[in-house]
Amino acid sequence: MSKNIAIIGDGGWGTALGLTLLRKGHKVCLWGPFSDTIERIRASGENKDYLPGVRLPAELKWTADRARVVEQAEAVVLAMPTKYFRAVLESFSGLIPASIPVISVAKGLDGEECRRMTEVAETILKAGPVAALSGPSFASEVAGGAPTAVVAACRDRALAAYFQDVFNTQRFRVYTSEDVVGVELGGTLKNVIAVGVGVSDGLGLGHNARAALVTRGLAEITRLGVAMGACPETFAGLSGMGDLVLTCTSRLSRNYTVGERMGKGEKIGDILAGMKQVAEGVENSAAATALAKRLGVPAPIAAEVHALVHQGKAPRDAVESLLGRDPRPERDEPGY
16 A cells, blocks of 8 residues: 655665655655755756666655655655764654654664664654664665565564565565664674775785675674674574675675775775765774673674774784784684
């Protein structure tokens, strides 16, 4: 059944999901904060800043008016970068009724408390639960209709099933999970690991090193997730291993590309200054490291990525720090 869907966020991922929902037969309106940007998208039929080359049908609606985007919405998709997630959602305070189903597609942690995006949304909206959508999914491929599989997660099984029905198509397959903690953490922490893998590739360390970082990165993500109450099996699924492998093995990944450029000698400030889109792993390396310290969980890859992007550590020194760690059993900690 067709629904009115509001998407808060006019970036590449929000736009790709808007196209997916439109193909499903829904009526979709996307919100962005800058009216001049919205007018350019309307006039050109293209989101040139975030999804260049993808033609946008006139049926996909756009607005910079907060009240307008949600006034007839039967479901709301939160597609803002995590860096701006809290501030944008606070600007919608009082506009989204508590009865409206809400799903976050943002991948990150918020502030010093390292709160997940669904937790932030539930607090600001004074409603809940809020669902999460995550999994291996490049926006450009989803926009082009390439086969994709993701997970809709919520502690309320009925709400996860609701969003499964809203999004699922032959080309965009949606599974469900009640492990919202695991699904959100997998989507967040894989970006941090991808920066590290990109650094390794940029240094020319080879395929063996890449495989080791991906595998030990998954162990690191799992340890952190289990310590927060997630189910370890979640990290073997789409939102864990699936998203990690995708993000660590393609230049379509902003996080991998940032790391690769650093490995080749570019400075992080110069890289970020030339990017229109957000590389979530850069911001979230600090939150991941802080979370690991708080939980008393080893997270050496995240710690080295944090040192690289926030403390100016040289890429080769970061690699040496990882290689110089004491030998240990592979399965010596919960979650390995």
